[in-house]
Amino acid sequence: MSTTQAASPNVAAPGWHIWVPCVGMALCSWLSFVDRQVLNILAPTIIKDTGLTNQDFTAATSFFFLTYTLGNPVWGTVIDYIGLRKGMLLAVAVWTAASMAHSWMGSFVGFALARAVLGIGEGGTFPGGLRTAVETLPPAKRARGIALSFSGGTIGAVMMPLLLGPLAISYGWRNAFLFTGALGIAWMLIWAAIARPPFLPATTSKPQKAMWPNFGERRVWSLILSYALPAISPGPVLTILALYLGQGLHLTQAQVNNVVWVPPLTWGIGYFFWGWAADKFATTNRRPIGMFLVLCAASLTLGFATWTTSPTIAIALISFSTFIGGGFQMVALKAGSFAFPREQAAMMTGIASGSWSLVNFILLNAIGAGFAIWGWQIIPGTNWLNQRHWEAIFWLIAVLPSIGIAGWYVLSRGDEQKAQGRRPMA
Helix, strand or coil: CCEECCCCCCCCCCHHHHHHHHHHHHHHHHHHHHHHHHHHHCHHHHHHHHCCCHHHHHHHHHHHHHHHHHHHHHHHHHHHHHCHHHHHHHHHHHHHHHHHHHHHCCCHHHHHHHHHHHHHHHCCHHHHHHHHHHHHCCHHHHHHHHHHHHHHHHHHHHHHHHHHHHHHHHHCHHHHHHHHHHHHHHHHHHHHHHCCCCCCCCCCCEECCCCCCCCCCHHHHHHHHHHCCCCCCHHHHHHHHHHHHHHHCCCCHHHHHHHCCHHHHHHHHHHHHHHHHHHHHCCCCCCCHHHHHHHHHHHHHHHHHHHCCCHHHHHHHHHHHHHHHHHHHHHHHHHHCCCCCHHHHHHHHHHHHHHHHHHHHHHHHHCCCEEEECCEEEEECCCCCCCCCHHHHHHHHHHHHHHHHHHHHHHHHHHHHHHCCCCCCC
């Protein structure tokens, strides 16, 4: 593959400058999760105001994951091809408009449409974050750079109930969505200022033509199985958390706002802890089997969250689950970086994040009423959400990581020797 190389391909600038773009992408992922989670956190209020059912709400929310599935690999290819500066400005412009549009919606169709467009735009977040770390940091710091770029999302999910929750209570949930639009415009101004030298290199590794994922390759499926199922917990957990706390543990909206930020916080802590662990213990390990086994064992603790009526214990177990989910993300991306060249960094992340989103879409519809198109039942539903079968839902989420890693173990054995001949993201 022919590429145009930067004069200094591993770093954009010396000293502290190399971290500035990752901080900018942390703000971007912060914004993405503020826009994503505002609907989920205000679910009890919105459902009461609009008359939607639990299954209406989760079905509408699931459209975000469907389009996010498509948006991730598309934006990954686009960002690799047109560059970080233009690609991220375009992506954030799309999702900022979609987030503001939620304020005008009041029906299932309206919310589903707004969530769908939001998912398309937000698909650029993680591909852009990993591409930023690859372009600006040397390999020994890269997992921590990825953790920093991704961590803003969890900080956003932490701050959202503390920031927009009271705003929605005081001024209405519709104004909360308008406020997110102002945040999006502010980020675009910041990115326009820092997405240039000396923070980003003037030229970068770039394919001469757009490269799309090849789903006939074992390395693609190894990446999907190590990421999509193992790292699944934060997606459905944060989507249904407010519903479970309100309906399963009978907390009020104000009480939900006081505790719902904890699982996103531990998700972010998981990024940094496991990013450090991956850099230290899996620096050159293409198959970090031991780390994956530890994470699989730890992920099973989520199933016990519904065995208690104590909100404190339940939140602790749920939070530990999101901490482990962040670990799966960091370790899977570290291992995947050995199988994909540097100029496909954003595409690789798009594959991982897009497949994760697809599993979320399937799972949320499976625990609800299912998903049908023109009368054809594409995804069968269990109605567990409306029937409030919380234990079954949580145990399903708890065992999915072990299934994914078992599949990765089989596929990655066949791909390991092929990877020896590929140029990693150095």
